[in-house]
Each structure stands twice: as C-alpha cells, then as structure tokens.
Amino acid sequence: MANVAFLGLGVMGSPMAGHLAKKGHDVTVYNRTRAKADAWVAAHGGRAASTPREAAAGREIVFACVGNDDDLRSVVLGEEGAFAGMEKGSVFVDHTTASAEVARELAAAADAAGLRFIDAPVSGGQAGAENGVLTVMCGGEEATYMRVEPVVMAYAKSCRLLGPSGSGQLTKMVNQIAIAGVVQGLSEAIHFAKRAGLDVEAVLDVISKGAAGSWQMENRGRTMNAEKFDFGFAVEWMRKDLGILLAESRRNGARLPVTALVDQFYAEVEAMGGKRWDTSSLIARLER
Incomplete structure (x- = not known):
C-alpha cells in the first residue's frame, strides 16, 4: 500500500481517489473548492489538505x-504547488487531458527538482472512473512507470507505457480523433435510418454485430435515437481536447480534415445550448 495524494476531485478525480482509498492506500486529497475535499474525506476517510504543497508532503505518489x-x-508549480512539497524521488502522475508540451515542461521541471513525472491521461469517462475500469495511456521513464502501475490499477482495466514524456498525451489525442469520427458517422447513420423509415433500434441491433459495431454504437446508439444527452462526456470538454490535438497537428504536420470538421459541428451543438450535453449529441444538429 502506498502513501498518495490526489489533486482535483471533479467527476473523474473523486471516484478515482475513492478507488485508491478502497484498495487500502493512504490518501490525502486537495481540491480548489475545499468543501468537495471535506465531503470526500467524510465519505472515504483520509485527509484533506489546504494546498497542493501540503497534500504532496511526504507522499510517495501524487496524482492529479x-x-x-x-x-x-x-x-x-510555485511556492504552494505540489512540486514544492514533494520529496526527492517521489512521483507525480498527471491524469489531466492536457498538451504534450506541458507534459514535457513539467517532466523537465520534475527532473530538475529530483522528482519523477508520468503523463497519464485516461479514457472511459465518468462511468469508467466510477466503475474503476479506465484505460490509462502513459508517457515517461519505464522504471518510474513500473513503480506507479500497480497503484494506478486501482481504477483502471488497462494501463500502458507508450514512450517518453508526452507520449501519453499524444496517445489520448489519437483516442479523441478516433472517437470524433466514429460519433459523427454514427450520428449520420441513425439520422439516415430515421429518414428512411426504419426501426432504428432493430437496425442498430443487427449492424452492431458486424463490421460497423463499436463502443459508441453499443453504449450511445439508443440514447442518440431517443435524443437523450444529459450524461456522459460533455461537448465542451471534447472541444477542449480537440483544440489541443488540432494545435498539435499544426506542429507535426498531420492532416485531420474530418476531426477539424467535427470540431466545427460541436461548435454548432454548443450554440444550440449543448455545452454540457454528452458528445453523442452530434446527432442533434442533424435532427433539430
């Protein structure tokens, strides 16, 4: 069992930290809104800290x-940041979906301070966090990764090192590119089926067993057909991720015409009032 800290208790961080506590790890938490940290401690035990520095003090691994x-x-960073409180040799694991650039920046800062850093964005959404079945994509040194992997598995079904610092974030970008295209394709398919007068649920049941099948079809097809979007991964979060990866594509020369177009479609969904709708709400711009 490890002494750990967890910074950020949002819809993802709170259940992830909860799984760490359930597995028997000693968990100190920090959240910008202190009430959330206190509520988490009331539910799971452990301790709430007033600053990231305080939370990180004496911890073997600090998650964010x-x-x-x-x-x-x-x-x-800064006087009250986690790095200021961490002991030499301890590890910072970042689960934020952020840029590869900031991952490399913080890895360099950690190295200069005698710390270790792993960028480790996740996929699986709120349900994956709550059920402890996230997919974790990591960048960093292998020896450091091997230290943290057994702890990360408290809330993951899959965790893998993909390369040096920044590789986890780059892999998450690949993940979001793939999702964007699949959701748009599924939206158009359901829209077409409706206009053709087909029984959409029956169609989805049939085609999900063949080459068209996907996680999105299995988990979002029926709710898309019913135009239910008040759950899941919010459009505004997806647009943040798409903005990061499109900026990266401009740096590395990758051509992403479909992804750029889908980002524009999500902007239309936001204009419809759908910032907090699930990403499957792409179909709304076709139906309404």
Missing part, C-alpha cells in the same frame, strides 16, 4: 486530474 494546462501548472 484537473481541467487544462493552466490548471495543471497552478497545482504543480
């Missing part, structure tokens, strides 16, 4: 899952 690059820097 916050909003974006700037949020991440705010809990890591």
